[in-house]
Amino acid sequence: MSDKKLILVVDDDPDLVESLSMKLESENFRVAKAYDGMEGWDEIKKERPALIILDVMMPRKDGYTLCNEIKNSEEYKGIVVVLLTAVADAINSTNYTHMGGKTTLADDFVPKPIDLDKLMEIVKDNLQ
Amino acid sequence: MRMKNACSEEIGKMKIGGLKLSEELVQYNLYRNLPTDLALLPFFRSFAENRINLTFLSLRNSKTASVSSFCISLTDFAQVEELVKSKVSAECRLKVIAPVGTITVFPHNHSFTMLGRVISIFGKARIPIHALCTSLSSLAINTDYQHLEQAVEELEKILDLPLNHAPFRSELDQKVICQ
Amino acid sequence: MVETAAVYWESKVRIYGFREKIGLSLFTIIFPMNRLDYWGTHIQTMAEEEGVFDLVFSQEMVGECIQLGMVFEENAGGFHRQLLERAAKNEDQTSLTGTLPVEMLSFHGPHFQDRYGIASAAFDALEKADFEVLASGCTGTSVYIVLPENIARPAVEHLTKTFIIPQADHSL
Numbered sequence: 001m002s003d004k005k006l007i008l009v010v011d012d013d014p015d016l017v018e019s020l021s022m023k024l025e026s027e028n029f030r031v032a033k034a035y036d037g038m039e040g041w042d043e044i045k046k047e048r049p050a051l052i053i054l055d056v057m058m059p060r061k062d063g064y065t066l067c068n069e070i071k072n073s074e075e076y077k078g079i080v081v082v083l084l085t086a087v088a089d090a091i092n093s094t095n096y097t098h099m100g101g102k103t104t105l106a107d108d109f110v111p112k113p114i115d116l117d118k119l120m121e122i123v124k125d126n127l128q
Numbered sequence: 129m130r131m132k133n134a135c136s137e138e139i140g141k142m143k144i145g146g147l148k149l150s151e152e153l154v155q156y157n158l159y160r161n162l163p164t165d166l167a168l169l170p171f172f173r174s175f176a177e178n179r180i181n182l183t184f185l186s187l188r189n190s191k192t193a194s195v196s197s198f199c200i201s202l203t204d205f206a207q208v209e210e211l212v213k214s215k216v217s218a219e220c221r222l223k224v225i226a227p228v229g230t231i232t233v234f235p236h237n238h239s240f241t242m243l244g245r246v247i248s249i250f251g252k253a254r255i256p257i258h259a260l261c262t263s264l265s266s267l268a269i270n271t272d273y274q275h276l277e278q279a280v281e282e283l284e285k286i287l288d289l290p291l292n293h294a295p296f297r298s299e300l301d302q303k304v305i306c307q
Numbered sequence: 308m309v310e311t312a313a314v315y316w317e318s319k320v321r322i323y324g325f326r327e328k329i330g331l332s333l334f335t336i337i338f339p340m341n342r343l344d345y346w347g348t349h350i351q352t353m354a355e356e357e358g359v360f361d362l363v364f365s366q367e368m369v370g371e372c373i374q375l376g377m378v379f380e381e382n383a384g385g386f387h388r389q390l391l392e393r394a395a396k397n398e399d400q401t402s403l404t405g406t407l408p409v410e411m412l413s414f415h416g417p418h419f420q421d422r423y424g425i426a427s428a429a430f431d432a433l434e435k436a437d438f439e440v441l442a443s444g445c446t447g448t449s450v451y452i453v454l455p456e457n458i459a460r461p462a463v464e465h466l467t468k469t470f471i472i473p474q475a476d477h478s479l
Binding site: 157159166168169172173175176179180181182183184185186187188189190195196197223230232234237238239240241243244245246247248249250251252256257258259260261262263264265266267268 | 340341344345347348350351352353360362363365369373415420426430431434440441442444445447449
């Protein structure tokens with residue numbers, strides 16, 4: 001069993017998933033990939049990652065919904081969730097109300113376009 | 129990190145993350161028998177000014193000729209026709225193919241095995257490839273829109289999709305969120 | 308369920324950053340469309356010797372032919388070049404051209420597939436600086452540009468004036 005921590009990347013932009021995966025692997029993490037919220041939930045049950053990098057706007061199940069499902073689950077609420085959002089300018093708390101009253105319980109967020117180095121810092125900080 | 133063991137992939141189905149189908153598109157092929165030159169630039173400028181999105185581009189400039197293919201949404205066709213007519217020069221030859229559709233397969237893992245098998249399956253099934261291009265993760269292939277479903281059936285013979293795969297076509301509700 | 312896509316306009320386009328790769332080879336094969344299966348089979352064997360591609364693109368040519376371009380890092384023994392030369396040798400209406408070394412720059416950004424003006428911004432900047440573009444491919448959210456030797460670095464420096472790579476102010 002590898003002692004590298006597993007990060008799940010969930011985004012409907014395959015190029016961004018690939019870009020993040022390459023960066024995370026170069027930083028010695030293992031990576032699992034999913035391309036929407038439903039696939040993401042399947043991966044969580046299958047792989048139980050240490051941290052999830054989760055896009056907000058996705059088909060079938062959006063990032064807010066998946067994040068809240070994780071955080072409301074006894075089994076998975078310990079998984080760190082970092083939200084990727086293109087509308088982060090107005091956010092100053094991770095327990096915020098947005099998108100017509102939706103609240104998310106994410107541990108952290110990163111605005112898009114991502115500063116990859118900053119994201120790596122956030123990932124490492126949250127996994128300590 | 130790239131897969132280094134592409135050659136050892138099984139001869140069976142190759143596992144992929146997903147497959148997407150585009151809306152109806154129009155493909156323009158532009159041929160120009162002149163040395164290296166960005167013959168497309170006037171078109172690009174004009175499309176940008178008119179807020180027309182290019183969904184696909186593939187170009188090759190050599191010492192003797194410039195060949196390029198680009199796609200726009202079918203909904204922009206009438207406007208683009210007008211713009212193209214006013215921009216196309218005497219030394220350019222233009223071919224329009226419509227409607228076409230783009231099949232996007234991801235991730236390709238930079239694998240010649242996957243690329244070769246996909247090209248082969250199109251050849252065997254006699255499904256035309258009007259253009260193809262790779263992105264960081266995806267292999268995008270343009271074919272006749274009417275052939276998209278057949279192309280998916282053929283690809284499913286060699287590609288293993290996730291069980292809980294998203295629909296191939298997405299219904300988009302686009303909103304301007306920053307202007 | 309309806310998916311919501313963000314469509315937005317920026318006066319200066321934000322991207323995730325540039326990638327450069329040097330010491331690459333660009334091979335272009337022109338062959339009849341009815342030989343797709345033949346070439347597909349040969350391309351599969353390029354996976355040997357740890358072969359991987361960096362960019363692949365194609366266009367239709369006159370006379371029911373296809374032009375297939377492949378950019379990759381050749382191994383020292385020239386295995387992949389020899390493989391392509393052998394495959395092209397006795398084929399009708401087929402030509403193989405190698406251009407090397409070439410360099411490649413790439414970048415991608417959020418929702419590039421839904422946005423206008425990206426290609427114009429990139430190629431305008433390169434044309435104004437008189438950089439020769441050998442090939443390009445844009446699909447998904449990626450833009451790839453193949454350039455002659457020693458051009459990728461100055462091209463990236465030039466494009467940095469056109470596109471923004473944000474340094475996030477993350478103050479939680």
